[in-house]
Amino acid sequence: MIVGIPTEIKNNESRVGMTPAGVFELVKNNHTVYVQSGAGEGSGFFDADYQQVGASVLETIQEVYAIAEMIVKVKEPIAEEYDLIKEGQILFTYFHFASSEPLTKAMIKQKAICIAYETVEDEEGTLPLLTPMSEVAGRMAIQQGAKYLEKPVKGRGVLLGGVPGVAPGRVLVLGAGVVGIQAAKMAAGLGAHVTIMDINMKRLRYANDVMPPHVVTEFSNEYNIRKHIKTHDLIIGGVLLKGKKAPNLITRDMLKEMRPGTVIVDVAVDQGGCVETTKPTTHEDPIYIIDDVVHYSVANMPGAVPYTSTVALTNVTLPYAVRLANLGWEKACEKDASLKKGLNIVSGKVVYQEIIEAFSWEEVLS
Numbered sequence: 293m294i295v296g297i298p299t300e301i302k303n304n305e306s307r308v309g310m311t312p313a314g315v316f317e318l319v320k321n322n323h324t325v326y327v328q329s330g331a332g333e334g335s336g337f338f339d340a341d342y343q344q345v346g347a348s349v350l351e352t353i354q355e356v357y358a359i360a361e362m363i364v365k366v367k368e369p370i371a372e373e374y375d376l377i378k379e380g381q382i383l384f385t386y387f388h389f390a391s392s393e394p395l396t397k398a399m400i401k402q403k404a405i406c407i408a409y410e411t412v413e414d415e416e417g418t419l420p421l422l423t424p425m426s427e428v429a430g431r432m433a434i435q436q437g438a439k440y441l442e443k444p445v446k447g448r449g450v451l452l453g454g455v456p457g458v459a460p461g462r463v464l465v466l467g468a469g470v471v472g473i474q475a476a477k478m479a480a481g482l483g484a485h486v487t488i489m490d491i492n493m494k495r496l497r498y499a500n501d502v503m504p505p506h507v508v509t510e511f512s513n514e515y516n517i518r519k520h521i522k523t524h525d526l527i528i529g530g531v532l533l534k535g536k537k538a539p540n541l542i543t544r545d546m547l548k549e550m551r552p553g554t555v556i557v558d559v560a561v562d563q564g565g566c567v568e569t570t571k572p573t574t575h576e577d578p579i580y581i582i583d584d585v586v587h588y589s590v591a592n593m594p595g596a597v598p599y600t601s602t603v604a605l606t607n608v609t610l611p612y613a614v615r616l617a618n619l620g621w622e623k624a625c626e627k628d629a630s631l632k633k634g635l636n637i638v639s640g641k642v643v644y645q646e647i648i649e650a651f652s653w654e655e656v657l658s
């Protein structure tokens with residue numbers, strides 16, 4: 293198969309869809325790989341590194357899309373890329389369709405085979421191609437939150453770890469999944485008081501087992517959330533309903549209950565966010581303030597640490613990419629139920645029910 297690796301063009305997105313190690317593996321399996329010149333630079337991989345393992349380098353994104361049967365990338369295609377996508381071309385990347393009707397409609401129109409990293413699901417119900425980026429984003433959420441709690445950027449002016457004689461900051465984590473656990477761990481490591489909430493008792497039991505005593509678990513319901521937002525300095529949104537729009541656990545009216553300078557890092561923004569006032573931001577302009585509450589909602593947080601993220605991502609995507617290249621998407625999905633769950637749009641037809649529900653479409657669009 294001919295595989296193309298374009299340069300990411302989303303704001304401050306320096307990850308790349310495949311490392312030279314990945315190209316090595318594809319070439320070993322007799323596939324042809326075209327990499328756009330400079331695609332890996334932000335992650336520390338240069339054209340010569342790719343050429344050394346057998347890839348050919350193309351100058352433009354147009355050339356890569358035009359020649360490839362399968363595009364392997366990181367983020368969803370953005371508007372400038374839509375028309376480059378060919379009928380029947382496999383796109384293997386993050387899409388987060390439920391948060392973008394325009395993207396969904398564009399991919400239907402292009403009639404591509406859209407296999408979304410974030411809905412590939414293993415037998416245990418976990419999301420192997422989302423997990424490493426959630427690990428990155430969960431850890432980063434505390435770094436970013438700590439930064440925006442500083443007064444010069446309109447935060448409350450609270451040091452998360454406190455100092456002797458002064459109580460530490462308080463962090464409320466919504467969701468005890470991958471993002472939530474990593475965020476809680478980082479915050480606890482800094483010495484903050486942490487409350488972590490979920491509706492899944494198994495996740496709360498797990499958090500209770502693995503976390504130090506200054507991490508407290510609480511069942512997630514509106515009453516408890518309303519209580520805790522008043523006393524916590526930093527709130528991390530890490531909830532997910534697979535493939536669906538995230539639920540609004542913090543509504544607009546609740547911002548008034550928070551103290552001025554409270555910071556919300558809504559990691560769940562890529563599925564629409566779990567805070568009503570969340571709207572996607574970029575690394576260039578990551579925050580905005582509503583009712584004195586600082587909102588951070590960058591939809592590609594791991595893009596800011598591409599050295600770590602590119603390798604972590606391709607460690608998990610590569611085996612699937614090789615299978616897709618070896619077998620073609622139909623056979624690969626037939627043989628691998630996890631990969632099949634990644635099929636979101638096939639030749640103009642939405643095949644993932646949660647997307648249809650997200651837009652209240654009555655039937656599968658085609």
Ligand SMILES: NC(=O)C1=CN([C@@H]2O[C@H](COP(=O)(O)OP(=O)(O)OC[C@H]3O[C@@H](n4cnc5c(N)ncnc54)[C@H](O)[C@@H]3O)[C@@H](O)[C@H]2O)C=CC1
Nearest residue numbers: 425426429467469470471490492512531532560591592593
């Ligand atoms: N902004 C960014 O750059 C990134 C965003 N993400 C996003 O972060 C979100 C979380 O991802 P993961 O942690 O991997 O998902 P996960 O599936 O591991 O965890 C989500 C948790 O939310 C819980 N949950 C569901 N409804 C809830 C409710 N009402 N209250 C409290 N908890 C609830 C679930 O029980 C589950 O434990 C996803 O939307 C993911 O796409 C992930 C990586 C990067």
Ligand SMILES: CC(=O)C(=O)O
Nearest residue numbers: 425562591592593594
């Ligand atoms: C998961 C995701 O949205 C990201 O890594 O950017």
Ligand SMILES: [Mg+2]
Nearest residue numbers: 547548550583
């Ligand atoms: Mg307020």
